[in-house]
Amino acid sequence: MNNILVIDMIAVILLLGIGLYTLIVSRNLLRMLIGFEIMAKGVTLAIVSAGAYNGKLALSQTLAVTAIVVEVIFIAVALAIVMLIQRKKGSLDVRKITNLKG
Amino acid sequence: MLLAYILVPLLGAAIMPILRKIWQKGTDSVPILVTVYQIIITGWIAYQGIVLNGSLNLERWILDQVLALRLDGLSLVALLAIGLVSFVTVLFSLRYPLDEDRRPGYYALILLAVTGMNGLVVATDLFSMYVFLEIVSVASFILIAYQYDEFGMEGSFKYMMLSAVATVFLLVAVALLFAITGGVSFGELAQGVKTGGPVVFISFAFIFFALALKSGMMPFHGWLPDAYTASPAPVSILLAGIVTKIAGVYTMIRLVLEVFGFNSVFMNLLLVVGAVSTVLGAFFALGQKDFKRMLAYSSISQIGYIMMGLAAGTPLGLIGAVFHFFNHAIFKSLLFLNSGAVETATGTRNFDELGGLAEKMPVTGTTSVIGLLSTAGIPPLAGFWSKLVIIVALWMAGFKFFAFIAVFASIITLAYLLLLQRNVFFGKIKQGLEGIREVSPVVYWPAIIMAAITVFSGILFPLVYDKLLNPVNSLLGLLAK
Numbered sequence: 001m002n003n004i005l006v007i008d009m010i011a012v013i014l015l016l017g018i019g020l021y022t023l024i025v026s027r028n029l030l031r032m033l034i035g036f037e038i039m040a041k042g043v044t045l046a047i048v049s050a051g052a053y054n055g056k057l058a059l060s061q062t063l064a065v066t067a068i069v070v071e072v073i074f075i076a077v078a079l080a081i082v083m084l085i086q087r088k089k090g091s092l093d094v095r096k097i098t099n100l101k102g
Numbered sequence: 103m104l105l106a107y108i109l110v111p112l113l114g115a116a117i118m119p120i121l122r123k124i125w126q127k128g129t130d131s132v133p134i135l136v137t138v139y140q141i142i143i144t145g146w147i148a149y150q151g152i153v154l155n156g157s158l159n160l161e162r163w164i165l166d167q168v169l170a171l172r173l174d175g176l177s178l179v180a181l182l183a184i185g186l187v188s189f190v191t192v193l194f195s196l197r198y199p200l201d202e203d204r205r206p207g208y209y210a211l212i213l214l215a216v217t218g219m220n221g222l223v224v225a226t227d228l229f230s231m232y233v234f235l236e237i238v239s240v241a242s243f244i245l246i247a248y249q250y251d252e253f254g255m256e257g258s259f260k261y262m263m264l265s266a267v268a269t270v271f272l273l274v275a276v277a278l279l280f281a282i283t284g285g286v287s288f289g290e291l292a293q294g295v296k297t298g299g300p301v302v303f304i305s306f307a308f309i310f311f312a313l314a315l316k317s318g319m320m321p322f323h324g325w326l327p328d329a330y331t332a333s334p335a336p337v338s339i340l341l342a343g344i345v346t347k348i349a350g351v352y353t354m355i356r357l358v359l360e361v362f363g364f365n366s367v368f369m370n371l372l373l374v375v376g377a378v379s380t381v382l383g384a385f386f387a388l389g390q391k392d393f394k395r396m397l398a399y400s401s402i403s404q405i406g407y408i409m410m411g412l413a414a415g416t417p418l419g420l421i422g423a424v425f426h427f428f429n430h431a432i433f434k435s436l437l438f439l440n441s442g443a444v445e446t447a448t449g450t451r452n453f454d455e456l457g458g459l460a461e462k463m464p465v466t467g468t469t470s471v472i473g474l475l476s477t478a479g480i481p482p483l484a485g486f487w488s489k490l491v492i493i494v495a496l497w498m499a500g501f502k503f504f505a506f507i508a509v510f511a512s513i514i515t516l517a518y519l520l521l522l523q524r525n526v527f528f529g530k531i532k533q534g535l536e537g538i539r540e541v542s543p544v545v546y547w548p549a550i551i552m553a554a555i556t557v558f559s560g561i562l563f564p565l566v567y568d569k570l571l572n573p574v575n576s577l578l579g580l581l582a583k
Contacts, residue, residue: 016274023263036266043273050281060280063229067273070236074269077240078262081247085255097256 008049015042029082029092033075040071104171106143107181107220111136111213118210129206133192133213140185140216148178170287171224176359179424180223180352183431186555187343188216190435190548194442195336197544200248208248212340215241219348227287228276228361232269235316235349239265242345246333257332260325268315275308288360295361306362310371313357317350319409320379323402330398335442338394342401343435351408351427355420364415373413377507380406384514388521393441393451396522397434400477403511404430410508411492414499421567422491429476429484429556436473436552440466443541443549444526453522458531462538467527469549474523476556478516484560487567 015038022035044064051060086092114136121129173181191212200208218237225231243265247258280286282301283294295302311322318326326346330338358364383403390396408430411423443466444459445451460467476485489512496505540546559566 012274016270019270020267023267029259032263036263036270039266039270043270043277046274046277047280050277053281054284056280056284059285063276063280063286066229066233070233073240074236074262074266077243078259078266081243081255081258081262084247084250085259088250088252088255097252097259099253099256 005049005053008045008052012042012046012049015039015045027094029085029094032094033078033082036078037071037075040067044068044071103143104173104224107140107224108171108217110139111217111220115210115213115217118206118213122206126202126206129209130196133209134189136213137185137189137192137216140181140220141189144178144181144185147173148182170226172226173224176352176355176424177223179428180348181220183428184216184219184223184344184348186552187431187435188212188340190439190552191336191340191343193548194339194439194545197542198334198336198442198446200334204248208245211241211245211248215245215340215345219344222348223352226289227285228279228291228357229286231353231356232272232276235272235353236269238345238349239269242329242337242341245337245340246329248337249334251332253332254334257325257329261329264315264322264325268312271308271315272312275305275312278305278308291361292363306365306368309357310354310368313350313354314375315350317346317354317405317409318402319350319375319405320382320402321375323379323383326402327395327398330401331392331394335438335445339435339438339442342397342438343431346401347405347408347427347431351405354409355412355423355427358412359420369413369415372409373501373504376406376409376413377504378406379403380410380511381507381514384511384518388514388518390518391453393444393453393456393522393526394438396518397437397441400437400515400518401430401434403515404434404477406511407489407492407508410504411495414492414495414501416495416499418491419495419499422488422495425484425566426488426492429488429559432552432555432559433473433476433485436469436549436556437477439545439549439552440470440473443545446545447538447541448535453525455534456526456532457535458527458529459535459538460527461531462535463527463540465540465546466549469546469553470527471523472553472556474519476560478519479512480516482560482563484556484563487560487563 019035019039019042022038023032026032026035044067047060047064047067051057082092085097089096114132117132118129121132192209195208215238218234218241221234222231222238225234243258243262246261247254276286278301279291279294283290285291315322330342333341362368380403383399383406387396387399387403390399404426408423408426411419411426413419441451443463444456447463448456450456472483476483479486479489489508493505493508496508
């Protein structure tokens with residue numbers, strides 16, 4: 001039981017690290033969103049394994065499903081905005097959207 | 103009763119698409135009715151509970167022991183602020199040039215943001231807080247980019263990415279706390295974190311980071327001026343006035359009070375971060391040329407005050423923080439209303455192109471003076487009292503150095519706001535602005551309402567302190583349990 005939790009937590013930390021790295025390093029808007037998705041997957045895993053650890057599986061499943069729904073709504077809005085940027089600018093490069101400064 | 107705070111705006115948002123088809127003119131009235139309802143019902147609860155009975159009856163609404171809502175002194179102040187700011191936002195939007203076809207959708211999004219904020223305020227578990235936080239954030243992303251312009255999209259995308267990071271960290275903290283305590287409600291969490299240990303420390307660190315990002319404190323402020331500047335004028339009133347304050351500051355106050363307690367490490371960190379935001383925010387504001395951007399940096403600086411008041415860790419500090427939170431909602435939305443009025447009248451926000459508008463726009467000029475004096479903390483306006491309470495609380499808690507910083511930042515605040523007033527409203531009228539006329543009454547009446555609230559809550563401070571703010575203090579009893 002405890003060993004599984006340790007493995008889970010290592011996986012969670014790895015997913016969060018990969019996601020954050022992707023979010024920071026990538027120059028493409030879509031890749032940044034993918035980075036966020038990877039982080040969100042890590043979080044879902046963390047919630048589920050937390051439920052497995054303390055034995056409250058029902059509650060943890062509810063939380064995980066809700067978290068997934070919220071994440072999907074977030075990503076839908078984000079993709080809509082990325083699509084508008086692509087239409088307006090014709091590019092997905094993050095270095096090209098720097099109108100606001102100061 | 104409590105569920106109505108969430109359901110009424112949600113229902114208003116839901117009937118918007120139907121109203122758009124059958125009675126397009128009616129769409130204007132729905133958000134006004136909903137926000138007026140919220141102001142009246144909150145005022146009624148405050149009057150009933152506090153003025154007549156001397157204390158606030160804590161309302162609870164519980165469903166299956168899982169979803170529980172609660173109303174106390176702190177949430178009452180927050181609900182009142184939400185109602186007032188969203189009301190003036192809607193009034194301002196009535197005449198704002200939006201695409202008529204998409205106007206109902208715009209109102210629906212504003213009502214959705216109000217739903218999320220109300221839910222956040224009455225929620226009693228960490229996970230519901232997260233869900234409502236996301237509702238507010240998603241509604242604001244769309245609102246910022248509502249005009250399909252490049253600036254809006256850029257501001258929205260920046261806010262979105264930083265908000266995503268904050269969300270993920272908040273959820274990791276929820277998962278960690280859930281693992282060790284076996285629940286997500288404030289009561290269970292407070293029981294569980296008493297044992298302490300590294301997991302509690304890490305999760306509080308994550309939550310602290312997430313909320314500092316959400317409220318735009320100084321090291322993490324990158325998105326805030328961009329999002330405020332890029333959004334349409336009424337949206338920036340809503341964002342600056344209430345959204346970031348509820349999402350970041352209120353959540354922080356609530357979690358510190360109910361779950362974590364005044365942990366000395368984090369309170370000192372909060373004090374330092376708050377002081378840095380206060381001073382640097384004021385200095386950055388000093389160098390701005392754009393009306394809205396200056397106000398955005400001023401917002402960062404004022405959030406620093408609220409956090410310093412909270413970090414003092416005394417009942418007086420908490421009262422100061424909550425009162426400044428309320429005042430900030432009022433005077434910052436007043437100043438953003440004026441920036442919106444100036445932008446609609448002249449078509450620009452740049453200081454170099456503005457000047458001498460006080461003659462042409464007397465109402466906007468006068469209310470803006472009241473707003474800036476309250477922000478800078480000039481007696482007898484409300485901003486003076488809340489700053490005074492925070493400074494006294496810091497001094498009494500032994501943080502004399504930080505009390506000096508708060509006074510110092512207050513002077514810079516006065517400097518940049520007077521600069522703003524001189525550049526925009528005083529002096530000689532600039533070329534090309536001779537034909538400017540005062541904006542329509544629908545736009546300046548909200549500003550008059552806000553200015554009146556600032557003046558009266560300042561003059562009647564003893565009454566406000568006794569009746570509205572002292573109930574907040576009863577929350578400190580939660581810490582003893």
